[in-house]
Amino acid sequence: MSNNKILNSLYIITICGLGxxxxxxxxxxxxxxxxxxxxxxxxKGDKNTECKEGQFIFxxxxxxxNDVVLFxxxxxxxxxxxxxxxxLKNLNFDGEQFEALNLLTKKGEVGIxxxxxxxxxxxxxxPMLNKKFNLKLDQNSELTLTLKVEDFVGKDKIFEKIQxxxxxxREELNKKTKMQMNKDVEIITKYLKDNKIENFKVTESGLxxxxxxxxxxxxxxxxxxxxxxYVGKDLITGKIFDSSIESVAKEANIFHEQKKYEPLxxxxxxxxxxxxxxxxxxxxxxxxxxxTLYIPSSLAYGPSGIPGIIAPSANLIFEIKIVDxx
Numbered sequence: 001m002s003n004n005k006i007l008n009s010l011y012i013i014t015i016c017g018l019g020x021x022x023x024x025x026x027x028x029x030x031x032x033x034x035x036x037x038x039x040x041x042x043x044k045g046d047k048n049t050e051c052k053e054g055q056f057i058f059x060x061x062x063x064x065x066n067d068v069v070l071f072x073x074x075x076x077x078x079x080x081x082x083x084x085x086x087x088l089k090n091l092n093f094d095g096e097q098f099e100a101l102n103l104l105t106k107k108g109e110v111g112i113x114x115x116x117x118x119x120x121x122x123x124x125x126x127p128m129l130n131k132k133f134n135l136k137l138d139q140n141s142e143l144t145l146t147l148k149v150e151d152f153v154g155k156d157k158i159f160e161k162i163q164x165x166x167x168x169x170r171e172e173l174n175k176k177t178k179m180q181m182n183k184d185v186e187i188i189t190k191y192l193k194d195n196k197i198e199n200f201k202v203t204e205s206g207l208x209x210x211x212x213x214x215x216x217x218x219x220x221x222x223x224x225x226x227x228x229x230y231v232g233k234d235l236i237t238g239k240i241f242d243s244s245i246e247s248v249a250k251e252a253n254i255f256h257e258q259k260k261y262e263p264l265x266x267x268x269x270x271x272x273x274x275x276x277x278x279x280x281x282x283x284x285x286x287x288x289x290x291x292t293l294y295i296p297s298s299l300a301y302g303p304s305g306i307p308g309i310i311a312p313s314a315n316l317i318f319e320i321k322i323v324d325x326x
Contacts, residue, residue: 030114033099033103035099037099037100037113037114037115038113038114039100039103039111039112039113039114040111040112041103041104041109041110041111042110042111042112043108043109043110043148044106044108044109045104045106045107045108045109045110045149046106046107046108047106049106049107049108049152050105050106051085051105051149051152052085052152053085053086054085054086054154054155055084055085055152055153055154055155056082056083056084056085056152056153056154056155056158056161057082057083057084057085057088057101057149057151057152058081058082058149058150058151058152058153058161058165059081059082059083059101059104059147059148059149059150060073060074060081060147060148060150061073061081061097061145061146061147062145062146063120063121063143063144063145063146064143064144064146065133065135065137065141065143065144067307068133068135068307069304070121070129070133070143074169082153082158082161082162083101084155085152088101088102096115096119096120097113097115097119097120097145097147100113100115100145100147101147104147104148104149105149106149107149107150107151107152108148108149109148109149110146110147110148110149111146111147111148112144112145112146113144113145113146113147114142114143114144114145115142115143115144115145116140116141116142116143117137117138117139117140117141117142117143118139120143120145121143123139126138126139132306133306133307134306134307134308134309135307177298180296180297180298180303180313181206181296181298183313184206184296184297184298184313184315185206185296187235187236187315188208188235188294188296188315189208191235191236191294191315192208192294197210200294203280203284205276205277205280205299206296206298206299207277207280207281207293207294207295207296207299208293208294209281209284209291209292209293209294210291210292211284211285211289211290211291212290212291212292213288213289213290213291213321214286214289215285215286215287215288215289215290215322216286216287216288217286217287217325218286219283219284219285219286220268220282220283220284220285220286220322220325221268221283222268222269222270222283223267223268223269224267224268224325224326225265225266225267225268225325225326226265226266226267226268226282226322226324226325227263227264227265227322227323227324227325227326228244228263228264228265228266228282228320228321228322228323229244229245229263229264229320229321229323230242230243230244230264230318230319230320230321231243231244231245231248231318231319232316232317232318233316233317233318234310234311234314234315234316234317235294235314235315235316235317236314236315239252240252240254241254241309241310242254242309243261244261244262244263244264245261246261249261263323263324268282268283275295275299275300275301276299276300277293277295277296277299277300277316278293278295278300278318278320280299281293281295281318281320282320282322285320285322286322286325287322287324287325288321288322288323289320289321289322290319290320290321290322291319291320292317292318292319292320293316293317293318293320294315294316294317295315295316295317295318296315297312297313297314297315297316300314300315300316301314301316
């Protein structure tokens, strides 16, 4: 990707929440730039607020494939997207996001663009995206890029704007997370009551769990390599979506020839890549422990879920066994 160096510069700072604009895609006809970039302007913006030399453009960005959102900078309030207007004019790469952004000059203006995947995403990340979102992306895939000009800010106000943005977005996310957690806990509590499960414990984060076999020795610690057998299913439907056990996968019709059915092996750390509720549960276990984890969606895959596998805001159940700890 020709703008990798630019994307890593201090000028690019990351944002967004443009899911609503994506719904407009069918109501406007695409136009084409001289370089072949397909685009449509779906919101005109304020004609009295064009960006000036010396200002930064704050903008929002969403990248999607069909109806699946691959990236939205609303998900990470610590990195608003901003770039100096003077720099933008020199970053007019054919068919890339900066050519797209050059077409938006007014505050509030929104554009939708069709962009080749290698123009906006490192091709090396395609397998990870396919696994995460249950897709079949390849190097010829076309993505939808939605951009909105959020504001224009002078150089003397840039850091104040960044801090204000971060505070606002964190407050919004915290409020949404708290509301969702309350809803999740209510659903899990009802499930436990309806199924007459009484010997459960609840952590401060909201994870509910039942230890079926206590196990031996000390609990898992950071740095331990843990071998885990597991079965994951939706709390409401009971449908199994993943397992390390071949017989379970076959019975649930989720068996894959390419997958190795053996205990999950992972070195426990803050960056282990496990969903929060699953990782927290593992740290409560000992060697030979067996437990059931009831994980709120806020500690699992959140409002996005995994398309085709896990529903948005799904509460999950994991049956786990700690086979070994090293």
